[in-house]
Amino acid sequence: MPSTLYDKLWESHKIHDLDKDEALIYIDKHLINEVTSPQAFAGMRAKSRKVWSESSIVATADHNTPTTDPEAGVSDDLARAQIDALDDNLKSLTGAEYYPYPSNEQGIVHVIGPELGITQPGLTIVCGDSHTSTHGAFSALAFGIGTSDVEHVLATQTLALKKSKNYRISVSGCLPAGVYAKDLALHVIKRIGTAGATGHVIEFTGEAVRALSMEARMTLCNMAIEAGARTGLVGVDETTLEYLKDRPKSPSQGLWPEAVHYWTSLNTDEGALFHKSLALDAGEVVPLVTWGTSPEMVVSVTDVVPNPGLIDDPIRRAGFERALTYMGLEPGQRMQDLRLDKVFIGSCTNSRIEDLRIVADLVKGCRIAEHLKQALIVPGSGAVKRQAEKEGLDKIFIEAGFEWRRPGCSMCLGMNEDRLLPGERCASTSNRNFEGRQGQGGRSHLMSPAMAAVSALNGLITDVREYL
Ligand SMILES: CC(C)[C@H](C(=O)O)[C@@H](O)C(=O)O
Ligand code: SF4
Numbered sequence: 088m089p090s091t092l093y094d095k096l097w098e099s100h101k102i103h104d105l106d107k108d109e110a111l112i113y114i115d116k117h118l119i120n121e122v123t124s125p126q127a128f129a130g131m132r133a134k135s136r137k138v139w140s141e142s143s144i145v146a147t148a149d150h151n152t153p154t155t156d157p158e159a160g161v162s163d164d165l166a167r168a169q170i171d172a173l174d175d176n177l178k179s180l181t182g183a184e185y186y187p188y189p190s191n192e193q194g195i196v197h198v199i200g201p202e203l204g205i206t207q208p209g210l211t212i213v214c215g216d217s218h219t220s221t222h223g224a225f226s227a228l229a230f231g232i233g234t235s236d237v238e239h240v241l242a243t244q245t246l247a248l249k250k251s252k253n254y255r256i257s258v259s260g261c262l263p264a265g266v267y268a269k270d271l272a273l274h275v276i277k278r279i280g281t282a283g284a285t286g287h288v289i290e291f292t293g294e295a296v297r298a299l300s301m302e303a304r305m306t307l308c309n310m311a312i313e314a315g316a317r318t319g320l321v322g323v324d325e326t327t328l329e330y331l332k333d334r335p336k337s338p339s340q341g342l343w344p345e346a347v348h349y350w351t352s353l354n355t356d357e358g359a360l361f362h363k364s365l366a367l368d369a370g371e372v373v374p375l376v377t378w379g380t381s382p383e384m385v386v387s388v389t390d391v392v393p394n395p396g397l398i399d400d401p402i403r404r405a406g407f408e409r410a411l412t413y414m415g416l417e418p419g420q421r422m423q424d425l426r427l428d429k430v431f432i433g434s435c436t437n438s439r440i441e442d443l444r445i446v447a448d449l450v451k452g453c454r455i456a457e458h459l460k461q462a463l464i465v466p467g468s469g470a471v472k473r474q475a476e477k478e479g480l481d482k483i484f485i486e487a488g489f490e491w492r493r494p495g496c497s498m499c500l501g502m503n504e505d506r507l508l509p510g511e512r513c514a515s516t517s518n519r520n521f522e523g524r525q526g527q528g529g530r531s532h533l534m535s536p537a538m539a540a541v542s543a544l545n546g547l548i549t550d551v552r553e554y555l
Contacts, residue, residue: 089356091253092322093288096228096353100211108250114240115210116227118196119146121173121188122502123215127237128176139244141182145205148173148188149195151502154465154492157189166503186469194468194494197221197435201305202470204334208323208350213240218435218518220311220318224304225327226353230318251317252362254284255355257293260369265552267445268303269437269516269535271295272310273375273385279365281383284316287363290355291321295369301330302441309436310518313382322354374551376422377520377533379410384520386422388538388550394418413522414530415510422548425532426458427512430543431525432489433465434499434517437536440474442516446540447480449554455488456546462489463505465497489543501526514542 090098102111117140124146131138138144151166153159161167170188177185184205186192192199197218200206206222212229213219215237222229236246256275262268276283289311291304299307304321311319321327328347331337338346377385378392384407386393395407395418411418416425432438432446443466455462464484466472472494475481481491498505499517507513507529516539517524520531534542537551544554 089359091355091359091361092226092290092320092353093228093251093253094359096209096211096226097250099209100228102245105247109247110250111245112211112248114213114244114246115143116145116205116212117143117240118200118212118214118216118219119144119173119237120150120196120214120216121148121169122150123234124176124237125169125172126234127215127241128172130235130238131241136242138180138241141180143244144180144183145196145200146173146177146183147186147193147196147199149193150496150500152188152193152495153503154495154497154505157493163503189493191469194466194471195435195438195496197305197309198439198467198471201225201301202334202468204331204337207331207337208327208353213246217312218309220316221305221309221435223308223311223318223320224301225331226320226323226350228318231312251288252286253360254287254289254316254363254365255361256289256291256365256367258291258295258367258369259293261295261298262369262372265374265537265555266372267535267537268299268306270372270375271369272307272313273377273382273533274367274372276310276314276382277375277385278367279314281313281381282315284311284314287316289314289316289319291319292355296321297324297326300441301326302439305439306436310382313518323350374535374538376538376548377531378414378416378422379407380413380520380522381410382518382520382533384410385533388422388534388548390422392416392418392420392422415512423550425512425548427514427542427546427548428460429507429511429513430455430459430462430539431465431498431513431515431517432536432539433463433467433497435467435496436518437516438465438467438471440471442536443471443475443480444478446536447483449537449540449551450487450489450544451483453487453544455543458546459543460511462543463492463498464489465492465505466494468494498525500524501529507531514539514548
């Protein structure tokens with residue numbers, strides 16, 4: 088029977104059927120961060136459990152690490168305690184890969200996994216972090232887990248999982264100029280809502296997806312969970328293989344042909360059945376920007392703030408009204424008139440080298456708006472930082488008035504010093520705009536790096552197409 092890519096990944100990792108649609112699944116790679124692992128390690132110690140497979144572990148501190156000079160140390164007590172705990176917990180695990188803070192390779196785990204070639208097609212990858220879906224761009228079955236599951240994987244290398252349903256989103260045509268994978272992700276969420284793919288794994292297919300770089304596919308899969316999906320997937324093709332070739336942890340030359348042979352089988356078979364399907368035309372996607380406090384509260388950059396009065400459903404209407412109050416907006420206001428206080432370019436959604444090149448192209452020789460209090464560019468990893476510096480992008484950013492920082496999650500969720508203050512309005516390339524997400528009372532507008540770049544220059548939310 089023809090199988091979907093998800094079915095293949097599921098079957099190849101199934102150890103034992105537990106129930107009709109529940110099974111014990113083997114986990115190949117376990118990514119670990121400083122926020123969701125301390126309790127799991129404490130649980131292991133309390134029960135005298137041993138780590139099952141040290142070599143499956145890749146650990147780094149990313150969420151609350153400072154992005155300024157590491158010499159200054161970590162000022163926040165909780166952040167320091169979590170970073171120290173990760174150091175302690177990893178000390179005895181000599182078989183694990185650990186990129187501590189501060190070190191050359193440290194960065195957002197969803198950025199360093201792929202760039203080191205740790206993320207490979209056909210693997211099951213988990214992390215105590217919801218945006219683990221990013222790795223699905225490589226045909227890996229990758230998803231976020233809770234702290235108790237982190238302990239379970241540490242101890243057993245398995246998880247008892249309920250099988251998700253298959254959801255195909257196929258995108259035909261090609262994305263117009265000034266429209267990026269971030270816009271496509273927001274377009275999907277706008278269309279199906281933040282619960283639209285609940286209980287499903289989304290496989291992105293179609294010529295517009297095939298035309299995306301690996302970086303762009305990662306952006307798309309990263310945000311699949313914001314549409315409610317368990318994870319996102321893209322089948323292996325030449326672009327995948329090209330990206331993986333010669334990465335530090337990729338198979339050696341001798342093993343490469345065999346790896347390629349297996350990896351290319353990681354595609355959905357002709358005629359395989361999906362529980363749900365959605366067909367989109369890339370040509371209809373426009374630059375999008377969120378106005379509210381959920382990624383589905385999103386409009387075209389040329390639109391106005393929506394009017395809740397036009398919504399029939401009272402619960403939805405109340406949600407819109409609350410979001411408008413929190414965001415300090417009035418229905419009918421033009422998105423492009425919104426004045427920004429800060430700009431944040433970074434996060435596991437959009438902090439890879441390709442994102443930074445796009446930003447550099449747009450801001451080269453220009454200056455950010457006078458009134459901006461801060462414009463941060465935070466590379467996703469040490470390797471992205473070094474590559475950007477090699478290409479001279481850091482100079483372009485600094486000359487334009489941006490702050491060029493060290494890698495980490497930073498203002499994506501404000502667990503370090505990089506935060507919004509109450510009432511501050513921010514253009515952000517991250518994936519979540521919940522109340523308080525970037526700092527208590529902060530107001531986040533999600534958009535592509537290109538849009539964030541030109542919005543920084545203008546000091547207002549701005550349509551990148553005017554700059555092309
Ligand atoms: C802190 C962490 C558990 C969280 C997640 O799971 O995604 C964070 O990364 C986020 O983006 O909200
Ligand atoms: S960059 Fe943001 S979304 Fe990604 S893992 Fe860090 S906090 Fe979560």
